[in-house]
Amino acid sequence: MSYQPLLMNFEEAAELRKTLGTDTLLGNALARDIAQTDAYMADVGIEVPGHGEGGGYEHNRHKQNYIHMDLAGRLFLITEDSKYRDYIVDMLIAYATIYPTIESNVSLDSNPPGKLFHQTLNENMWMLYASCAYSCIYHTLSDAQKQQIEDDLLKQMIEMFVVTYGHDFDIIHNHGLWAVAAVGICGYAINDQASVDKALYGLKMDKVSGGFLAQLDQLFSPDGYYMEGPYYHRFSLRPIYLFAEAIERRQPEIGIYEFNNSVIKTTSYSVFKTAFPDGTLPALNDSSKTISINDEGVIMATSVCYHRYEQTDTLLGMANHQQNVWVHIAGKTLSDAVDAADEIKPFNWGSLFVTDGPKGEKGGVSILRHRDSQDDDTMALIWFGQHGSDHQYHSALDHGHYDGLHLSVFNRGQEVLHDYGFGRWVNVEPKFGGRYIPENKSYCKQTVSHNTVTVDQKTQNKFNTALAETKFGQNHFFKADDDTLQGMSGRISDYYDGVDMQRSVLLAEIEEFEKTLVIDIYRIKADAEHQYDLPVHHSGQIMRTDFDYQVESKLKPLGADNGYQHLWRVGSGKVDNGSLVSWLHGNSYYSMVSSATQDSEVIFARLGATDPDFNLRSEPAFILRQTGQDHVFASVLETHGYFNESIEASVGARGLVESVTVVGDNEVGTVISIHTTTGNTYLYGISNQAEAAQAGAHSVTFAGESYTWTGAFAAL
Template structure:
């Protein structure tokens, strides 16, 4: 059999060649890559630096070398430009001449070092991409060149991962994915089936204790969700798609794209379908606030799914949003499909429930989506899965946040109620070497950093990873048959000793109100009195309140620990009955109308206390505080009005919801009333029963008034 490049045949390269110079997604991708590669070769040439600081010049040069080798390999096949072939050959030879003599680098954290990088993860990535590039020029090299590159570079590198670091090679973890994919693709490139088999089936060859098949079978829930959240999930998509493509071409009998009921498709869609309408990915666990569907892994996946699975309309919409495709035959197919469409609506994955845990029994997340007649999207996400930790791999790599029942809301083009995300300045060397900053633990992971209730100013599960890993939330209900009146609810138990929590969120389109209301009922059940803090993380400027507060001339932190030490207490006011806080963000007004009980407090805060290195972003928040045994926070988020300073326009700066009244709450149900400014009253009921009873008929009486309905929630 004639040697073929790993991810692109010679015939496929000829098909992609047709797009050179064309104004298509593929044509533009090729033009961009050609310009990028030409500039890199001209300005850098062949340079193999030694060791340097993590995230520094040497690190980035090695990284850019493998990126540009990969680009050069595909472009050589497509353009047949010999200069690209020579660049790969000369750079690989340069690495092969020094690699055997390189000492191990110095690890800056818990990851083992490679010979080039500070951690083997980066070395796995280098090997994967360099092997792909090598496979593109293999047929042009002399026997001596092949022996040098394979024996003095790739084989030594593969042996380091399979033998030296054998104890980590089989870990079921996103780092493990990169290890097996890098070794497997390298094995295919140098025609060493022995290491390919180890990558596929694990060192024991059982497809259970390790290897790519075990990773795919054990790492994701039946709905494809990865416990660490979308940020690390999208990072796993690259090795999955690239190795799977190589397996299908070299060993089609494995049936990799059908493995475990098509888990590659399932897990790919799990990432894409959780994205906010603007393409950013929700910040669950350690996550960037700016990571979005333009990420390389998601970009490759969009094309790969279109080529390998189905021509889904949402994939067309994804490509139109990304304005890019993977330089691959599947990307060509997607590019051609986009070119045929005159108008492609924005992607809309709809409302969904995604399970967590390998068996789907560790809670999960629910998403409600609504698109109105003006194509404005509203999305609400409720999180109640397992602790997003890879503690089984290494305790220092615990990416989990302590935020059960966290709520994010997106509308009017941005995240309205938002999650802070991780505390990390990626690859910014002066900021703690680009690694996680100390405040990631002292603030970002803490419960107060999220939109969920804090009990007695302490973090959930005592900020204890082992304790958090022993618990998970559960779905209470999820109902989306009426797009204008959807509901979701989750429960967590004993995240605080003696306190159970149930959060029910309704997305309700109400006549006369521009955007759907987010009706948020947060129920706390306890036999003892506690202090409950309900933080609301928002952006923009406070416009008005319906209560008096006292601003502080001198600032002090809100507390001494559990994240409170990082929040300046800016103002506070005592409240009772119902409270309203309204703010302006960009061109829209937002109002949070909340029940305050008989005696409560609203505290306004701003992030930045006890942050001597200015690591944290300065962001506003306010906290609804209540002391009680069992308690129901009833909150309504209303988006309203329009502001445009350029034309001095301000419309509907006051919302329609005036106050919220808790009619009653018991083990059967919670009933609340929304009082609108024109005297209208809307009454909503939510079932608090479990074990399937939430779907049946309900009847409750509060203060002499009886309410009855059928189903988990209703407008009465």
């Protein structure tokens, strides 16, 4: 028999059959898929609904149909149970019967509609998975069945994507990835090499203007980062791996897994390496707060990277965290390795800087990680890449946020300083049809919704996408070779007219502290005086401060626009010599101790103002507000203590950091001082010089005291 299923040949299916009923990652995945598919077949059967809105009943039924056809296809090959084959045949025939006669659905946004769904993206996904299922049963079908399914369904779908909507087929974008993967996989499934070639090389067949190879060449930075951020990046991994596996099996001479310096591996690792220690992905640009390395695309990537690229302990740690593998021969390789391992440690990708931009020239994301003796990981991330939108490719590529120099922090199993993520109730039809809510623009994308400085209550780059697309940050320094003191720094220029900013973050392991200190030095150079707001978005309850504050008896928004209209002013207090704000989150206490200039203010806020449809989550924040021309915010985040209400335990509710002071700042360097309740003082110097001068010696004098150090930063 010359025809083989696309993603799993008959010999591989026989190998997977041996794992049925075993207590392994693959055996458990198979048991789950069998239970899920059997239940769906019994409860729903063959139902082909009509049109519906995004996220509505019809939408979800079409989606569940393709998901379960795909599962049934692999289960048929593995179990050899004909009920799965019969289910796919009946479903595909049912769709083929109605598809030629139905009109296009109705689109409520800029994406063109399909016949089944409100946008062609979902139709691409349907065809891709249906084609995978079709390839699993192809060898069992009569010629008449093949003709009906191909002529009345699959070929008509290809015609829609490459002809009717040909102007969108070659877009370099995550939607474009799904389009080319769907057409390519369908082409392989129905033996239509002409369609496969269009999917591989683009409609012009030039390998540049479109097609899968152009996507792999142009979508990612040299470090594999995708400009729209991890949320849309992980969504792109599924079509990449599904199509790559089909290509490798049908046209191995292309060498798809080695293409462009093994970009498939590089871009997968970029997603893996940005994950927080609990596996969730950071919210950069439009992002769900719940997406993690348990996502289907990341599970595929973990399995295939281990099977085809390298077999590392870190990938074993990822798989052990996921407690899942792809039901595929690659998943079996990984599952067997996990089963055979004596010990698997939690995954840890270490500290790293990941470049953004097609040539790695447009800033990026810096990540510092520190694992302590209790195997608890502290992770700090600052973002200063390009805006996550680029209309030179397509109007749909519009997920960028105005968040240059945003800071996120994670430890003790939770995100401590966080990003709101996107404003969207995915597939919840009453909430704006499950699409992006208006507040995504009016709050979530605005600078004040991020942990970075806003100037005069405005948003970076005037909330102008075209302007923002011309800007990007620069790496100032990154050094992580000493686990006791690591540092990273980024710069942005003219995100506000006449204002340059530099943010430097250190992770300092100091013996008297329970946890690594996160030291944040935010330096601003301006050509005029401004109001500077540094928001701190956290979770949990405020425990104490070291300054007096007043709580508002009547709530009012903090401003009229730029996201401030969505923040209630809950309370505020004046500070002169610094501030301490401490809060309880989960079982841990956190204290943010900050420097302050004369007549500064701390504002306590809560999200939810000017929100008539209750679209936004109610979350707390506080804002460090200071005025001046050139300015430095210096803060230390200390993790301390333990709280357990069930046993009435509260230990270490007060931290050790008493004050943080900016000793001095000039073009050579910035020096800060951290004073503790135990009488100790810790000094740190940060280089403000260009990269070429950072490695050398630095000498500064402030208030008659001289400070010297070597390198980009140092403990003095």
